[in-house]
Amino acid sequence: MNKIVAVLIFITVFISACNKVTNKSYNGNVKKVITRNYDAYDSLGVIKKTNLKIEEINIFNNDGYQIEYFSKLIGATYLFSPSPERYTYVRDKDGNLLESSGFFENKFLEKTVYKRNENGDIIEEVKYNNQGQLIEKTIYKFDNRGNNIEKKEYRSEERRVGKECRSR
Numbered sequence: 001m002n003k004i005v006a007v008l009i010f011i012t013v014f015i016s017a018c019n020k021v022t023n024k025s026y027n028g029n030v031k032k033v034i035t036r037n038y039d040a041y042d043s044l045g046v047i048k049k050t051n052l053k054i055e056e057i058n059i060f061n062n063d064g065y066q067i068e069y070f071s072k073l074i075g076a077t078y079l080f081s082p083s084p085e086r087y088t089y090v091r092d093k094d095g096n097l098l099e100s101s102g103f104f105e106n107k108f109l110e111k112t113v114y115k116r117n118e119n120g121d122i123i124e125e126v127k128y129n130n131q132g133q134l135i136e137k138t139i140y141k142f143d144n145r146g147n148n149i150e151k152k153e154y155r156s157e158e159r160r161v162g163k164e165c166r167s168r
Contacts, residue, residue, distance in 0.1 A: 030060050032059055033060075037055075038053060055071070056070065057070040057071075065089075065091055069086065070085065070086045073085070085103065086103040088101050094120070096120055100112045121140070121146065121148070124139050124140070135156060136155050138154070
């Protein structure tokens with residue numbers, strides 16, 4: 001009896017030349033990266049892909065920073081409430097993420113605003129729903145060497161749900 005093993009194959013198509021990944025961005029003239037996730041199985045040592053499940057598209061600006069993300073669920077259904085399938089990003093002149101907005105079926109779902117310290121580290125992430133109400137907030141603390149030493153997470157109404165401390 002053949003043993004069937006489910007394998008997830010990532011087929012990535014790069015539109016443009018091969019480039020080095022640096023800080024979640026691409027150097028050079030990459031405008032779009034498409035990732036397709038398939039169901040696959042092992043048939044006597046030969047991996048055969050079957051159904052396309054998810055297609056992801058990442059769009060980059062002229063400086064190589066991601067400015068938009070699309071995700072399309074194909075041949076599957078959501079078990080829980082849907083998560084955003086498209087994100088748009090606002091960045092500063094140095095490419096640092098300032099804001100991200102999530103959409104589902106072209107309807108605005110959520111927005112996250114990022115605050116940074118003088119070193120460019122994210123010190124606060126605040127997520128809002130489509131009504132402008134606070135969903136969650138995460139605060140990061142750094143030591144004088146730039147190491148992240150604390151993370152506090154809050155969910156709506158400023159109620160703290162977690163605290164993580166790191167030491168060296």
